[in-house]
Amino acid sequence: MKSDFTSSIAEDQRLVEATLPSFLPLDGSSDVLLDAMRYSLMAGGKRLRPLLVLMACRACGGNPDDAMPAACAVEMVHTYSLIHDDLPAMDDDDLRRGKPTSHKVYGEANAILAGDALLTLAFEVLATRIHPPAIAAKCCASLAYGAGPQGMVAGQVLDLEAETNHAKSVAQLENIHRRKTGALIVASLEMGGLIAGASDEQLKHLKKYGQLIGLAFQIVDDILDCTGDAEVVGKNVRKDAASGKATYPELVGLEESRRHANNLVHQACDELQIFGSGAQELSDLARYLIERDR
Amino acid sequence: MKSDFTSSIAEDQRLVEATLPSFLPLDGSSDVLLDAMRYSLMAGGKRLRPLLVLMACRACGGNPDDAMPAACAVEMVHTYSLIHDDLPAMDDDDLRRGKPTSHKVYGEANAILAGDALLTLAFEVLATRIHPPAIAAKCCASLAYGAGPQGMVAGQVLDLEAETNHAKSVAQLENIHRRKTGALIVASLEMGGLIAGASDEQLKHLKKYGQLIGLAFQIVDDILDCTGDAEVVGKNVRKDAASGKATYPELVGLEESRRHANNLVHQACDELQIFGSGAQELSDLARYLIERDR
Numbered sequence: 001m002k003s004d005f006t007s008s009i010a011e012d013q014r015l016v017e018a019t020l021p022s023f024l025p026l027d028g029s030s031d032v033l034l035d036a037m038r039y040s041l042m043a044g045g046k047r048l049r050p051l052l053v054l055m056a057c058r059a060c061g062g063n064p065d066d067a068m069p070a071a072c073a074v075e076m077v078h079t080y081s082l083i084h085d086d087l088p089a090m091d092d093d094d095l096r097r098g099k100p101t102s103h104k105v106y107g108e109a110n111a112i113l114a115g116d117a118l119l120t121l122a123f124e125v126l127a128t129r130i131h132p133p134a135i136a137a138k139c140c141a142s143l144a145y146g147a148g149p150q151g152m153v154a155g156q157v158l159d160l161e162a163e164t165n166h167a168k169s170v171a172q173l174e175n176i177h178r179r180k181t182g183a184l185i186v187a188s189l190e191m192g193g194l195i196a197g198a199s200d201e202q203l204k205h206l207k208k209y210g211q212l213i214g215l216a217f218q219i220v221d222d223i224l225d226c227t228g229d230a231e232v233v234g235k236n237v238r239k240d241a242a243s244g245k246a247t248y249p250e251l252v253g254l255e256e257s258r259r260h261a262n263n264l265v266h267q268a269c270d271e272l273q274i275f276g277s278g279a280q281e282l283s284d285l286a287r288y289l290i291e292r293d294r
Numbered sequence: 295m296k297s298d299f300t301s302s303i304a305e306d307q308r309l310v311e312a313t314l315p316s317f318l319p320l321d322g323s324s325d326v327l328l329d330a331m332r333y334s335l336m337a338g339g340k341r342l343r344p345l346l347v348l349m350a351c352r353a354c355g356g357n358p359d360d361a362m363p364a365a366c367a368v369e370m371v372h373t374y375s376l377i378h379d380d381l382p383a384m385d386d387d388d389l390r391r392g393k394p395t396s397h398k399v400y401g402e403a404n405a406i407l408a409g410d411a412l413l414t415l416a417f418e419v420l421a422t423r424i425h426p427p428a429i430a431a432k433c434c435a436s437l438a439y440g441a442g443p444q445g446m447v448a449g450q451v452l453d454l455e456a457e458t459n460h461a462k463s464v465a466q467l468e469n470i471h472r473r474k475t476g477a478l479i480v481a482s483l484e485m486g487g488l489i490a491g492a493s494d495e496q497l498k499h500l501k502k503y504g505q506l507i508g509l510a511f512q513i514v515d516d517i518l519d520c521t522g523d524a525e526v527v528g529k530n531v532r533k534d535a536a537s538g539k540a541t542y543p544e545l546v547g548l549e550e551s552r553r554h555a556n557n558l559v560h561q562a563c564d565e566l567q568i569f570g571s572g573a574q575e576l577s578d579l580a581r582y583l584i585e586r587d588r
Contacts, residue, residue, distance in 0.1 A: 024443075025442075027444055029443075029473060034443065109384050110454075112378060112381065113450055113451050117442055121442050123434050123437075127432070133427060133432070137421045137427035137430040137434070140420070140430075141422045145418055148411055148414035148415050149319050149324075154324045157407050160403050161326070179323060
């Protein structure tokens with residue numbers, strides 16, 4: 001079972017890697033801008049959000065080829081968020097996935113602009129490559145909501161505030177995570193479902209699954225930040241503790257954090273029951289997320 | 295005639311001012327983020343791009359009420375671009391429309407994120423408030439193309455490069471302006487036309503008009519940067535010369551710059567002939583743009 005799952009993931013990842021650069025504009029106008037966009041977009045990573053788009057589409061009986069533009073669009077948005085989060089004015093990171101961050105390579109101005117360009121391009125890809133147009137508009141709305149001032153951007157603002165205000169409750173931390181990580185994961189699942197023509201009931205369960213694994217994913221990130229090896233994780237670790245940000249392990253301990261993540265994944269899989277065997281890979285993915293070491 | 299025109303502009307501007315804040319999310323999640331978004335969005339300005347959306351819609355026989363969400367969306371994108379352009383890593387401006395720039399008030403991180411949020415919200419507004427959804431998708435595509443890596447963002451990258459490489463030809467300068475200013479103006483006109491159900495022929499002329507006035511507008515900006523009064527213009531002047539950026543007056547002289555701007559506006563008005571009297575306010579606006587002193 002596990003090896004079927006990992007080979008199915010690997011095939012999706014391969015397709016995403018091959019398709020992503022095809023959406024970058026050819027008519028450059030500025031080579032450095034396109035280089036900077038490509039540098040971060042093609043820097044690897046798990047491609048979790050594209051996988052969720054494709055798997056949600058399959059779970060609802062859709063053709064994942066139809067969802068590939070949305071899979072690539074959400075990865076562009078995720079990439080833009082990493083570029084901006086790494087900036088000196090934000091988390092000030094010089095290492096990401098084992099490579100120098102965008103502003104280290106291209107300078108701060110070009111890094112900001114490459115992020116802006118990826119965010120904007122994501123909506124162009126959705127609007128022009130998802131069919132029919134009514135579904136394209138719904139995908140634009142879903143992605144914008146997940147990425148915007150009630151979702152991911154709000155999460156980043158709250159996360160930065162927490163460095164100085166030092167959020168101390170689990171509720172505060174979950175509010176940050178729900179927006180910063182969860183909202184884009186929810187949008188990924190919703191887009192995959194929308195493209196497959198999912199019912200409102202199916203969309204509701206997909207989104208709930210997304211909220212639960214989003215939180216589990218972030219807790220595991222916190223655990224890896226405490227316990228992980230920078231070589232394996234591919235970015236600086238123990239950075240959250242150093243910056244004064246609260247983490248799950250700090251608030252409730254390592255063991256309780258692990259237990260909570262497991263519990264969330266269990267609940268997430270319960271949400272998938274209405275899909276029957278079509279959602280097997282979404283269940284497998286949820287379990288895989290908490291077993292990872294990077 | 296002139297007073298009819300200025301009172302019609304004033305009425306459109308009043309409506310835009312009243313409608314813009316209604317699209318900001320109420321469910322804050324982060325008060326500082328919403329404050330920063332509102333601070334820049336409601337800082338005044340000519341609201342040129344929203345005016346173009348509304349006027350293009352009317353020129354094609356549409357109801358401008360239907361186009362108001364697009365008018366507000368393009369102003370959000372314009373505002374985000376100003377916030378990011380003003381950042382220390384970019385133009386490093388501390389004054390905009392006579393007020394301290396976003397990063398001066400909210401700090402650099404929040405300014406970057408307020409810009410990101412406004413850009414994202416623009417697409418949410420288009421996707422959810424423009425009807426029917428097929429037109430919403432076309433508007434998303436138009437705005438993303440104008441604002442993205444082949445449009446406005448490319449223009450800003452090229453503009454920053456020109457500071458060090460010191461672009462010296464009129465062709466280079468026009469390429470920068472066409473992308474940095476022109477592309478979003480073209481998108482404004484296209485969206486207004488799309489919402490009115492314009493024909494491809496009408497859209498073609500609207501976009502051509504937009505390219506021409508976009509360039510004229512930028513030349514006038516360059517002229518004001520040379521000759522204007524900071525009190526009247528509302529931002530630092532003679533900044534381009536100080537930064538080493540080439541300007542129209544520097545390349546071809548003040549008189550030739552004025553003549554060129556006039557000529558462009560003349561050509562722009564020729565593009566409006568197919569609309570008959572319905573495009574009178576677009577003609578008037580073009581002339582108004584080159585007569586302005588701010």
